Amino acid sequence: MSSDFVNIDFEPELYKLESKTSFNKEFEYIYFFFEGKKLKNIRDYPKDYLEFLKHLGLEIPELSPRDLNPKDWWGELSEKSRVLNSKITALEIAQENGFCPTGVREVKNIEDIEKILKSNPDRDYFIRDPYLAAGNNSLILSLKNFNKKKLSNRLNERSLVMAPYFRRLMDLGFIFGQSEVEVLWNLNSKDGKFKGGIVYKDFNDLFNFIEKKWGFNRDVIWDAQHKIYDLYLKKGAEGLIQIDSFLYKEENQIKYYPLVEVNYRKSFGLFINRLRAFLSPGGVGIFLNFATKDLSPCENFAARLEQLTTLLYQNEKGVIPLSPQDGLFSSFFVSGETLAEINVMAQKIWDKISIGKRPFSPSLLLDQFIL
The missing domain is CATH 3.30.1490 (Dna Ligase; domain 1)
Incomplete structure (x- = not known):
């Protein structure tokens, strides 16, 4: 059986673009949260980290760093992928089908x-x-x-x-191609950089929140998303596809831009939805990704756990360190019952493990959404 290679650097390779930074090594750990059997790993994993994953109930795949013929796991390098991943394609489909705001x-x-x-x-x-x-x-x-x-x-x-420049209120990603459509609330910076994401155990709770907060009907959102998915199927899409969209405010009206871009591959939205398994019924969680240089240094993964000891995940609440402690980025998942609870917990985590030179990212603050 050939191994899987986590080709996170998918877009630069697909479009033959120069990239100063490779993320394959940094986010390879994502594979552990799926049900893969054999990983072509390009980094080593500390024993204490792998033991922690087993404690969470995960099955560690066979590690095969010397495999010379692995399969690309994150995305398929093909002409179809070049077309369907392109934001130009998304723009054309949106313009042709009435899904594009004026001026794009x-x-x-x-x-x-x-x-x-x-x-x-x-x-x-x-x-x-x-x-x-x-x-x-x-x-x-x-x-x-x-x-x-x-x-x-x-x-x-x-x-x-x-x-x-639209006054975005909430970024939403819809993942099609599985037994159910999955939804992610993306947390992006003002200039569109992905910073984290929120996922609900029951997606209805997210749409209940949207209707209560802004009075925007979920049926409008779902109708648009299913139509867009059908349009991509007609263009040859198969398997997984994530459609990104957002709610925004313009002229005192709440509006919806349903087709901003598409990920025709696996995605962080897909990964974060795997973490729903750690939520309680009715629970909500937030994925956090910090630059490790902004955190207190740790000699090993056990030291990171020690830093977080009072906040660690138990009884379906608390923080799960997702990544090893020695990469350029350190990722965490916070599970709780309400937005207010995970908002407080996320800031407590930052206060505990950051070196104090930077404030908690404004893109991750949920104060404005607490009802």
Whole structure:
């Protein structure tokens, strides 16, 4: 049996883009939370970390670092993937089917961008790279901070997606291709970078929250998502696909942008939904991802557990360290009964393990959502 290779660096390889940083090694641990049998691991895993995973009830796959013919596990490198993962494809489908807000467009040269900015000199816009994931290369742009040279260099390589800067209220991801449609509340920074995610044991609780908070009907959301999924099936999509969307406020109205982009591969939304297994009935959890350099150093994984001892997961509540302690990033999952509870717990975790040089990420604060 061949092993699985966790090719997180999927987009740069798929579109043959230069990338300064590789994330394959950093997020390879995700594989342990699925039911894979054999992993082509490119890093070593401490014994105390693997024992902790077993304590959680996970089955450790066979580790096969010397396998010369592994299968790509995160995503398939194919022409179909190139087309279906592209934000240009998502934009075209959205425009053709009435799922695109006014002003979202593909821009191919710097003159187009400059013309748009000058026509609305006081308005902010949002630029997205059509081929990169997790908000990489995204930026907020206005005439005041327009860097013509920097954007010209990027446009020499490929076109970009440009949109008015929307006042986003909530980012939602929908994962199709399994026995049930899974949903993730994405936590993104103002400039579109993925910072974390929230998942409910029962997705109805998320939509109850949306209707109570903003009065937006869940049927509108679900109807759009199923139509978009059908459109991608007609384009040849098979297996897993995540459709990203968001609610936003414009002219005192709550609106929905149902097709921002698509991940035609496995995704962090899929992974975070695997963590629903650690939630109680009616529970909610938050995935946190911190730069390890901002945390107190640990000689081993046991030391990280010791730091968190009073907050560790038990009886379906508390924090689960997800990743080894020695990577560039350290990931955690916090399980609780309410948003208020996981909000407080997430900040307690930061206070306990951070070195105190940076504040807790504003993108992860849930105060504005506590009803």
